[in-house]
Amino acid sequence: MDKTIELVNNVKDIQAMPSIIVKVLNVMKKTTVSMKEIGNLLMYDQSLTIKVLALVNSAYYGFSQQISSISIALSLLGMVKVKNIIVAVAMKPMMSGAGDKELWKHSIKVAVGCEYLAKLTNIMDADEAFISGFIHDIGKMVLNMTNPKMYEKVMEIAHQGHDILEVEKKYFDSDHVRTGSLLAKRWQLPILLANIVSYHHAPSLSSIPVPCNLVCAIDKLMQENFNPNLLDKDFLKTMGIDIEDVEDLRNAVLQKANMLIAELT
Numbered sequence: 001m002d003k004t005i006e007l008v009n010n011v012k013d014i015q016a017m018p019s020i021i022v023k024v025l026n027v028m029k030k031t032t033v034s035m036k037e038i039g040n041l042l043m044y045d046q047s048l049t050i051k052v053l054a055l056v057n058s059a060y061y062g063f064s065q066q067i068s069s070i071s072i073a074l075s076l077l078g079m080v081k082v083k084n085i086i087v088a089v090a091m092k093p094m095m096s097g098a099g100d101k102e103l104w105k106h107s108i109k110v111a112v113g114c115e116y117l118a119k120l121t122n123i124m125d126a127d128e129a130f131i132s133g134f135i136h137d138i139g140k141m142v143l144n145m146t147n148p149k150m151y152e153k154v155m156e157i158a159h160q161g162h163d164i165l166e167v168e169k170k171y172f173d174s175d176h177v178r179t180g181s182l183l184a185k186r187w188q189l190p191i192l193l194a195n196i197v198s199y200h201h202a203p204s205l206s207s208i209p210v211p212c213n214l215v216c217a218i219d220k221l222m223q224e225n226f227n228p229n230l231l232d233k234d235f236l237k238t239m240g241i242d243i244e245d246v247e248d249l250r251n252a253v254l255q256k257a258n259m260l261i262a263e264l265t
Contacts, residue, residue, distance in 0.1 A: 003172070003173040003174045004179055004182055007142055007143070008142055008179055008186070011145045020041065020086060021086070038074055038079050038083065039071060041086065042082075048085075049070060052070065052077075052082060052086075053068065053070065055077075055260075056076060056077055058259070059259060060256070060259045061076075081127060081130075084127060084134070085264075088111070088134055088264060091107075091134075103141065103144065107134045108257055109222040109253065109254065109257040110137075110222050111129075111133035111134035112253055113218035113253040113257065114129035115127070115129050115133070116256060117129070117214060117249075120239075121241075123214060128211070129214060133215055135197060136180075136197060136219060137176060137180070137219075138183050138184070138197060139175070139177060139178065139181070139182075139183060140179075142180075143174075143175075143179060146172065150172070154167050154172075161225065164176075165177060165201060177197070177200075183197070184197045184198065192211060195207065195208050196212055196215050200216050213232065213235050217231060217235060218253070221250050221253065228243060231243070
């Protein structure tokens with residue numbers, strides 16, 4: 001049996017995406033979605049309702065009035081933002097281990113960074129950018145759940161400057177791109193998200209390289225051992241960003257991301 005298939009098959013807790021995310025992604029596929037449909041999704045999960053209301057009243061969005069109605073929250077945030085929040089909150093219980101918690105935080109940081117840069121440059125839809133950034137590393141969940149101690153070692157080595165895909169391949173005979181691609185297929189993720197998962201380390205191989213390039217850039221920007229020399233300077237220039245501005249960009253994204261993480265935890 002192919003090692004990637006074996007790894008994914010052996011992680012029982014990750015075989016099925018949480019039902020609320022399945023519903024959200026199905027709704028996202030529709031060309032038209034009503035506020036009522038999104039509101040009905042929230043009705044079935046009290047914790048999500050509370051999180052959405054807490055977030056809409058937080059400094060992250062900075063609305064002047066206090067909001068206690070889901071319908072008003074939906075109208076202020078917009079349906080796509082609410083759907084993204086649902087996915088981010090619903091994925092958190094799947095990442096219960098120490099390594100997974102850091103993965104969730106990193107995913108939020110990349111999501112916020114992609115959204116921020118998409119708004120700044122109009123390179124893609126900002127809401128699609130958020131969910132693309134959030135979902136990019138789902139394959140790491142498989143490796144971490146397979147052997148947390150071994151994956152912790154993988155991360156330690158990667159943080160020393162080694163290519164993470166090569167290190168994962170050495171210890172697991174697979175990597176998070178391969179396991180993530182298989183998950184994306186099994187979960188029937190939309191084409192955009194499946195491409196992000198499969199090609200965020202090799203954007204030029206994707207049929208939709210611009211979103212993959214964006215996620216690739218922000219993923220590198222949000223690393224703990226951030227190295228500006230690893231950024232694709234030509235891609236940044238297409239967005240009007242000079243390498244001298246990168247540190248300021250990183251700080252701005254981290255400030256926004258940490259605010260959102262605080263609200264979602």
